[in-house]
Amino acid sequence: MSRYMVNKLMVEIDRHDESVAAFKRDTTAFLESWEAAALSPDPPYPVGGSLTPDERKAFADWDFEKLYVLGAHPYLLWHLVRAIYVPERLTVEELSDAFKAAVAEHDWPDFST
Amino acid sequence: MAEIVLTAGVPHTPLLWRLLREPIPDDLVSVASNYDRFRELLATARPDVIVLVASDHFRQLATSNMPAFMIGKAEEMRGTHPNEERAFGLPFVTVPGDPEVARVVLGHHQLPAGFDFAFSDEPWLDHAFMVPLLYLTPQLDVPVVPVYTNTNAPPIPSARRFVELGTYLRTSLLQSSLRRRVAIIGTGHLAFELGGPRQFLGTSPDPEFDGLACEWMAEGRGEEAVEACSFERLVGAGNLTFQFLNFLTCLAAAGGRPATIAEATPCRFGNEPFFAWEAE
Numbered sequence: 513m514s515r516y517m518v519n520k521l522m523v524e525i526d527r528h529d530e531s532v533a534a535f536k537r538d539t540t541a542f543l544e545s546w547e548a549a550a551l552s553p554d555p556p557y558p559v560g561g562s563l564t565p566d567e568r569k570a571f572a573d574w575d576f577e578k579l580y581v582l583g584a585h586p587y588l589l590w591h592l593v594r595a596i597y598v599p600e601r602l603t604v605e606e607l608s609d610a611f612k613a614a615v616a617e618h619d620w621p622d623f624s625t
Numbered sequence: 626m627a628e629i630v631l632t633a634g635v636p637h638t639p640l641l642w643r644l645l646r647e648p649i650p651d652d653l654v655s656v657a658s659n660y661d662r663f664r665e666l667l668a669t670a671r672p673d674v675i676v677l678v679a680s681d682h683f684r685q686l687a688t689s690n691m692p693a694f695m696i697g698k699a700e701e702m703r704g705t706h707p708n709e710e711r712a713f714g715l716p717f718v719t720v721p722g723d724p725e726v727a728r729v730v731l732g733h734h735q736l737p738a739g740f741d742f743a744f745s746d747e748p749w750l751d752h753a754f755m756v757p758l759l760y761l762t763p764q765l766d767v768p769v770v771p772v773y774t775n776t777n778a779p780p781i782p783s784a785r786r787f788v789e790l791g792t793y794l795r796t797s798l799l800q801s802s803l804r805r806r807v808a809i810i811g812t813g814h815l816a817f818e819l820g821g822p823r824q825f826l827g828t829s830p831d832p833e834f835d836g837l838a839c840e841w842m843a844e845g846r847g848e849e850a851v852e853a854c855s856f857e858r859l860v861g862a863g864n865l866t867f868q869f870l871n872f873l874t875c876l877a878a879a880g881g882r883p884a885t886i887a888e889a890t891p892c893r894f895g896n897e898p899f900f901a902w903e904a905e
Contacts, residue, residue: 608825611820625778
């Protein structure tokens with residue numbers, strides 16, 4: 513598990529309207545592109561990265577419960593799911609209720625970086 | 626020497642920005658009133674510069690390079706990141722800096738004894754800086770020296786280190802030869818959670834913590850706060866409660882004396898902090 517890569521990807525998706533739209537439009541293609549970008553790093557701020565199979569599947573499935581359990585940073589996770597779920601799939605209130613219900617049993621996973 | 630004309634602590638909850646418009650919702654009237662009150666306090670203090678202690682939210686800083694404390698020493702800074710314009714409706718702005726004051730705190734050729742700051746020549750202020758500035762100095766006409774603290778990406782500095790930061794800010798400014806009227810403003814949360822099971826409860830996730838926090842400030846009990854604010858106690862109060870530590874910096878920057886205002890203002894987001902140490 514790489515909390516660093518998970519957090520980095522969440523930031524890079526949420527950073528711009530265009531990246532949010534691209535992730536929502538074709539999540540698989542977005543993830544492939546993100547991982548491919550890391551093969552040609554451009555220092556000192558290389559974009560892209562690598563994910564474990566579990567992490568990749570959690571992003572591909574927009575599975576916030578799984579990302580939470582994996583130790584995704586809670587602030588970044590909430591803003592990512594808000595950006596991709598609202599308003600097309602859920603209202604903020606519906607999403608918050610669903611989020612809290614999904615993560616409640618997991619208490620506070622270690623999100624140290 | 627510089628003069629500290631006001632020390633204060635205020636909230637920066639970014640969802641307030643779209644909500645504090647007429648007609649202001651009933652539960653937010655007291656928050657709006659307190660921002661007004663603190664804007665007047667600051668106007669009365671007539672600062673030449675604001676030293677603003679706040680926490681970046683992974684916008685400028687990432688864990689590829691994460692400093693514990695960083696000072697912005699630019700003459701001008703961007704405010705608000707694109708995701709924050711989308712999520713919170715905050716405006717893109719330009720904020721004046723004060724490199725001379727930044728240099729006093731940071732050091733010129735060598736870092737000061739006892740404090741190893743990182744620094745930025747291109748600081749880009751996120752909502753933690755912008756929300757307080759937009760409410761307290763709506764014209765954005767007072768230069769700002771941003772002091773970034775890492776309260777969001779564990780490992781974070783200890784509570785004692787935040788006190789040492791405040792003591793250092795106070796000492797370095799008071800001992801400097803710069804003639805400036807300085808306001809030191811910190812921003813953070815009381816008990817607060819986001820991205821966890823206790824987010825958006827409509828009330829504080831830990832009212833007991835909030836009550837203690839106000840007592841520490843109102844009575845100048847900094848040492849007791851340091852002893853109490855372990856990592857485990859803070860995360861137990863809510864997963865973003867670490868940002869409370871910025872207020873320990875304020876308390877120390879005010880010389881550790883009791884706050885003249887120490888309020889936990891209730892609203893839908895929990896208890897919003899308003900602390901002030903008016904001029905000695």
